Amino acid sequence: MRRALGGAAPWLSALLVSASLPRLLPDWLGFLLTVALAKALVVLGVAVLLRSNLVSFGHGLYFATGAYAVAFAARWLHLREAVLLILVTLLVSGALAAVLGLFLARYRGIFFGMLTLAFSMILYSLLLKLYSLTGGTDGMVIAPPTILGLSPGAQATRAYYYLTLVCLALALIGTRRWLGSPVGFLANAIRDNEIRVEYMGASVRRGIYRTYLLSGLLGGLGGCLVAFTVGHIAPEFSYWTQSGDFVFVTVLGGYASVFAPVVGSVVFELVRNYAYALSPYTWQMSLGVILLFIILFLPRGLWSLLETFRVVSSPWTSSSKR
Amino acid sequence: MDVVLEAVGLAKSFGAVKAADDLSVKVHAGQIVGIVGPNGSGKTTFLNLVTGYVSPARGRIYYLGQDITGLHPRQVTRLGVARSFQIPQLYTSLTVQENMLLALAIRSGHEGDVWLPLETPSRLDEARPLLEKFGFGDETGLAVSTLPEGGRKLLDVALSFALGPRLLLLDEPTSGVSVADKFRVMDTLIAVIRESGVTSVFVEHDMDVVQRYAERVLVFSEGKIIADDPPRALFADPVVRRYILGEE
Numbered sequence: 001m002r003r004a005l006g007g008a009a010p011w012l013s014a015l016l017v018s019a020s021l022p023r024l025l026p027d028w029l030g031f032l033l034t035v036a037l038a039k040a041l042v043v044l045g046v047a048v049l050l051r052s053n054l055v056s057f058g059h060g061l062y063f064a065t066g067a068y069a070v071a072f073a074a075r076w077l078h079l080r081e082a083v084l085l086i087l088v089t090l091l092v093s094g095a096l097a098a099v100l101g102l103f104l105a106r107y108r109g110i111f112f113g114m115l116t117l118a119f120s121m122i123l124y125s126l127l128l129k130l131y132s133l134t135g136g137t138d139g140m141v142i143a144p145p146t147i148l149g150l151s152p153g154a155q156a157t158r159a160y161y162y163l164t165l166v167c168l169a170l171a172l173i174g175t176r177r178w179l180g181s182p183v184g185f186l187a188n189a190i191r192d193n194e195i196r197v198e199y200m201g202a203s204v205r206r207g208i209y210r211t212y213l214l215s216g217l218l219g220g221l222g223g224c225l226v227a228f229t230v231g232h233i234a235p236e237f238s239y240w241t242q243s244g245d246f247v248f249v250t251v252l253g254g255y256a257s258v259f260a261p262v263v264g265s266v267v268f269e270l271v272r273n274y275a276y277a278l279s280p281y282t283w284q285m286s287l288g289v290i291l292l293f294i295i296l297f298l299p300r301g302l303w304s305l306l307e308t309f310r311v312v313s314s315p316w317t318s319s320s321k322r
Numbered sequence: 323m324d325v326v327l328e329a330v331g332l333a334k335s336f337g338a339v340k341a342a343d344d345l346s347v348k349v350h351a352g353q354i355v356g357i358v359g360p361n362g363s364g365k366t367t368f369l370n371l372v373t374g375y376v377s378p379a380r381g382r383i384y385y386l387g388q389d390i391t392g393l394h395p396r397q398v399t400r401l402g403v404a405r406s407f408q409i410p411q412l413y414t415s416l417t418v419q420e421n422m423l424l425a426l427a428i429r430s431g432h433e434g435d436v437w438l439p440l441e442t443p444s445r446l447d448e449a450r451p452l453l454e455k456f457g458f459g460d461e462t463g464l465a466v467s468t469l470p471e472g473g474r475k476l477l478d479v480a481l482s483f484a485l486g487p488r489l490l491l492l493d494e495p496t497s498g499v500s501v502a503d504k505f506r507v508m509d510t511l512i513a514v515i516r517e518s519g520v521t522s523v524f525v526e527h528d529m530d531v532v533q534r535y536a537e538r539v540l541v542f543s544e545g546k547i548i549a550d551d552p553p554r555a556l557f558a559d560p561v562v563r564r565y566i567l568g569e570e
Contacts, residue, residue, distance in 0.1 A: 177436075178436050178437075180440060181435050182427040182433050182434070182435045183433065183435060183436045184436075185416065185420060185427075186433055188415055188416055191415070192412070192414050192415050193413055193414075196413065196481075198394070199373070199395050199404070199405060199411065200424070200428045200429075201396055201399035201400045201428055201485065202396070202433045203396060206434070207433070
């Protein structure tokens with residue numbers, strides 16, 4: 001029982017703090033936080049793949065797919081309801097991952113990375129060139145969707161923040177369960193020893209395929225929520241620098257816990273914001289220096305700081321302590 | 323007696339090395355068979371052929387009468403042939419218990435579960451006594467990377483055993499284990515194997531181990547079986563003694 005409470009307490013406190021934030025923070029910061037939390041979903045997608053030692057250099061693919069699925073569902077299906085749009089997004093990004101996964105699950109290491117990058121750049125060029133459909137570099141504008149039939153109106157920032165928070169919480173709970181399930185452990189097992197996995201009678205390819213599917217769904221959901229919040233999407237969502245950011249944040253946060261990507265994503269958005277304000281021309285350098293420090297001194301990401309100080313008293317994911 | 327494993331005319335070469343040269347053998351149910359022979363005589367290749375890790379250039383392999391030649395290791399394992407490895411093949415970032423739970427989950431076809439936890443009470447109930455049999459009492463929560471070599475060897479076999487095989491293939495279960503530990507490791511293994519009655523084939527370098535534990539010994543040389551006898555008869559043969567033990 002104590003253990004169960006110990007497991008729930010950090011979740012509850014995290015939820016309470018994040019739920020009260022919009023009242024405490026200025027609007028611009030609330031907006032920044034919403035984007036950070038939405039992108040944390042994409043980062044979580046990169047992180048679950050990393051548990052099998054697979055680095056996706058093209059997760060912008062799903063980020064953009066999620067965002068453009070919202071735009072086209074609004075245009076073609078005349079959907080204005082956020083919940084329905086989210087479902088459409090999950091369907092589209094899930095279908096895409098289901099098809100590409102068949103192919104990608106055969107590859108490892110640099111080949112996997114380069115192929116994911118290639119797919120994301122193919123989408124980028126399509127979004128760029130199919131001007132009559134996608135608006136090319138102009139991107140597409142997304143009218144603020146209703147949430148369960150209610151129009152957010154002037155409270156849009158706050159409303160989408162809560163929507164994002166709920167989606168993120170559900171995704172974190174789901175992903176955490178996934179990581180504690182046989183499929184989640186199989187992902188670790190695949191990283192440790194593929195030969196043994198096959199000699200136990202399990203399919204490595206199927207294990208990677210399932211993980212990739214989850215990863216694509218998370219990426220799509222992240223893109224969808226950013227589209228709601230920002231209201232404007234562009235082909236850059238699928239550009240390689242965007243995918244690079246997601247990998248950067250994964251390294252920054254770490255991937256020992258499902259919360260690590262959230263911490264990484266929030267820190268990244270804040271640092272980028274302030275770095276840009278302080279030095280508009282050299283802000284990338286600040287990020288580079290930070291990444292260097294992380295790799296040198298915190299190779300398991302910012303999250304390992306928390307673990308070091310034993311703020312965490314219970315296993316977030318059952319294999320996070322090692 | 324049922325024939326569990328039958329190899330007929332297996333051939334496999336690696337460059338100029340003949341690892342299997344018209345190799346034929348039958349293993350009957352419940353036997354504990356030892357394989358000995360010098361380096362490069364095709365002992366491990368035999369295990370690799372049976373489990374589908376390499377395909378024979380010629381010949382067929384039958385398991386319980388079914389032709390399994392050319393099947394993938396995963397398929398062979400699913401049919402009930404499990405193997406352990408000379409260098410233990412474990413999930414080093416997981417704990418001893420997690421390794422075992424995963425093996426049990428895979429055996430019962432639950433490796434695709436995404437919502438139910440790996441650690442279910444029924445799976446734990448099965449894992450604990452199994453681990454105890456192999457000598458893992460209190461250290462089941464330890465990461466595998468902290469185990470000594472003898473422990474790794476035992477866990478490697480325990481994982482294969484957990485798959486509930488009809489045929490268990492062990493590749494040098496005592497290599498890398500200290501002299502002090504090797505009989506303890508083998509005593510544990512053989513006790514479990516005898517109790518379960520699983521048909522076993524083990525490759526071994528150590529003649530003391532073979533003499534003590536095998537019921538039947540196959541002597542490999544250049545991909546051929548040059549002797550196939552109970553250990554007592556075999557080690558009494560002066561030719562074999564000279565060939566295997568290097569006696570003058």
